[in-house]
Amino acid sequence: MVLPDVAVSAPGKVLLAGGYLVLDRQYSGLVFALDARIHVHAKSLHTSGAELSEITVRSPQFQDAEWRYGYHLTEHDGGVAVTQLKGSSTSTLSPNIFIETALGYSLTYISAISDANIEPSSLTVLADKSYYSQSSSTPASDLHPPRFINFQTTLSKAHKTGLGSSAALVTAFIASVLAHYLPSSIFSPHTHASQNILHNLAQAAHCAAQGKVGSGFDVAAATYGSCVYTRFSPALLDGLGENGSAGFSERLKNLVHGEWDVQVLKQGVAVPRGLRLVMCDVDCGSQTVGMVKKVLAWRRDSPQEAKELWDELQTENDTLRAILSQLAIQEKATVGGLTEIEHWKALMEVLASIRKLIRKMSALSNVPIEPQSQTALLDACSTVPGVAGGVVPGAGGYDAVALLVADNEDVLKGLRGLLEDWEVSVDGTRDGENSGGVRVLDVREEMEGIRGEDADAAAYSGWIL
Ligand SMILES: Nc1ncnc2c1ncn2[C@@H]1O[C@H](COP(=O)(O)OP(=O)(O)O)[C@@H](O)[C@H]1O
Numbered sequence: 001m002v003l004p005d006v007a008v009s010a011p012g013k014v015l016l017a018g019g020y021l022v023l024d025r026q027y028s029g030l031v032f033a034l035d036a037r038i039h040v041h042a043k044s045l046h047t048s049g050a051e052l053s054e055i056t057v058r059s060p061q062f063q064d065a066e067w068r069y070g071y072h073l074t075e076h077d078g079g080v081a082v083t084q085l086k087g088s089s090t091s092t093l094s095p096n097i098f099i100e101t102a103l104g105y106s107l108t109y110i111s112a113i114s115d116a117n118i119e120p121s122s123l124t125v126l127a128d129k130s131y132y133s134q135s136s137s138t139p140a141s142d143l144h145p146p147r148f149i150n151f152q153t154t155l156s157k158a159h160k161t162g163l164g165s166s167a168a169l170v171t172a173f174i175a176s177v178l179a180h181y182l183p184s185s186i187f188s189p190h191t192h193a194s195q196n197i198l199h200n201l202a203q204a205a206h207c208a209a210q211g212k213v214g215s216g217f218d219v220a221a222a223t224y225g226s227c228v229y230t231r232f233s234p235a236l237l238d239g240l241g242e243n244g245s246a247g248f249s250e251r252l253k254n255l256v257h258g259e260w261d262v263q264v265l266k267q268g269v270a271v272p273r274g275l276r277l278v279m280c281d282v283d284c285g286s287q288t289v290g291m292v293k294k295v296l297a298w299r300r301d302s303p304q305e306a307k308e309l310w311d312e313l314q315t316e317n318d319t320l321r322a323i324l325s326q327l328a329i330q331e332k333a334t335v336g337g338l339t340e341i342e343h344w345k346a347l348m349e350v351l352a353s354i355r356k357l358i359r360k361m362s363a364l365s366n367v368p369i370e371p372q373s374q375t376a377l378l379d380a381c382s383t384v385p386g387v388a389g390g391v392v393p394g395a396g397g398y399d400a401v402a403l404l405v406a407d408n409e410d411v412l413k414g415l416r417g418l419l420e421d422w423e424v425s426v427d428g429t430r431d432g433e434n435s436g437g438v439r440v441l442d443v444r445e446e447m448e449g450i451r452g453e454d455a456d457a458a459a460y461s462g463w464i465l
């Protein structure tokens with residue numbers, strides 16, 4: 001049977017409100033998908049016959065980014081095991097744990113639910129520019145710059161901008177493999193039922209590859225798009241075991257088809273017309289390792305203090321969502337009229353109030369969630385005309401700020417002007433040490449999650465072998 005060429009894309013994310021809180025099912029996170037996407041194209045691989053069971057994955061925007069896998073059904077219902085094959089002249093032996101795990105989980109799921117013949121295939125990963133801070137390989141004067149650029153470095157040397165590349169990659173990759181091997185009556189990225197399957201499978205694979213169970217808001221955004229996210233109980237993944245262990249195939253199928261207590265609310269989540277999200281990447285060698293552990297340790301040690309603060313934060317986060325959604329419904333927020341309406345003031349106030357509570361959490365937990373240099377940056381951005389305010393997104397730290405601004409070019413110009421010579425330094429370090437510039441990323445919010453793409457799209461030509 002001839003299997004179709006397919007392409008699927010998944011968006012990046014920003015957790016605008018609810019960092020840390022979202023780790024607990026009692027609270028939720030307001031997550032926006034971003035229009036920076038990772039695409040995965042899949043097609044049949046016509047081998048010369050030397051290696052029959054082979055799947056090749058390439059990420060051609062990076063140097064040495066080709067991985068070849070052999071695969072076979074294991075004994076005792078252990079699922080489909082994949083093993084990285086020795087490189088050809090162009091392929092690398094350095095593993096890509098996210099791709100390897102996503103491939104093993106997808107093939108195991110396919111073999112558990114169907115008789116599909118897993119023929120050799122070739123997958124190509126293409127990421128939008130904003131995932132990495134590398135300077136573009138195309139001149140700025142180019143009127144029609146290509147969608148995908150050569151990042152001219154290796155994956156391990158590339159400087160990530162924190163948009164959630166591994167979650168978007170794993171989600172798009174699994175969707176692409178399922179869409180390639182399964183008939184569209186069984187899996188199609190647009191149907192709700194398929195999205196639930198994809199979400200569950202991607203969460204399981206992403207946790208396995210990461211070696212930890214986070215809240216999963218990034219995989220939820222990659223699948224469903226912008227939403228209010230209440231996490232799944234981590235216990236759901238208990239007992240799944242490793243790919244290849246006896247009975248893994250059945251356990252994975254049951255997990256993916258089972259009831260998940262995750263909650264994804266899309267209604268009432270919007271950025272109104274006339275407003276937009278802006279992400280700024282801070283190029284600062286910050287050390288954020290261990291921040292989650294430290295915040296959770298503070299919460300364990302001071303449960304009452306933490307509960308009061310988190311409840312207050314949740315209320316403000318809900319208010320932020322409500323203001324945005326009311327504005328979206330009213331659609332009064334035209335570019336010219338926006339600053340006049342009452343909601344604009346309310347939006348500024350709620351962002352300021354969220355920041356105040358986050359700074360309180362920073363102080364109480366002694367974790368630099370909104371460190372002083374980010375306070376200075378956010379304060380300065382908030383003085384630019386047309387900027388309602390901003391926050392440190394996700395876990396916070398020195399890496400990024402997210403702003404809500406009137407959607408027009410003058411505001412962006414104002415911001416770029418401010419940031420041109422701005423330097424953020426890790427608090428307590430000397431000038432120039434551990435410091436870096438700030439860049440407005442070319443991304444904005446987007447409502448949609450996983451998306452089937454045209455496999456023959458012109459943007460892919462030249463990248464697919
Ligand atoms: N474009 C890509 N091509 C291939 N692998 C990728 C790509 N983007 C991300 N990955 C995989 O995801 C890993 C990065 O994941 P991680 O460090 O968790 O970053 P993030 O916070 O962006 O998710 C990479 O080491 C690689 O395995």
Ligand SMILES: C[C@@](O)(CCOP(=O)(O)OP(=O)(O)O)CC(=O)O
Pocket residue numbers: 014015018019020021022023162163164214215216217292393394395396
């Ligand atoms: C602390 C958190 O609630 C949010 C972290 O959000 P980030 O967006 O900072 O995450 P990474 O992209 O994984 O670095 C942890 C979680 O929800 O898993």
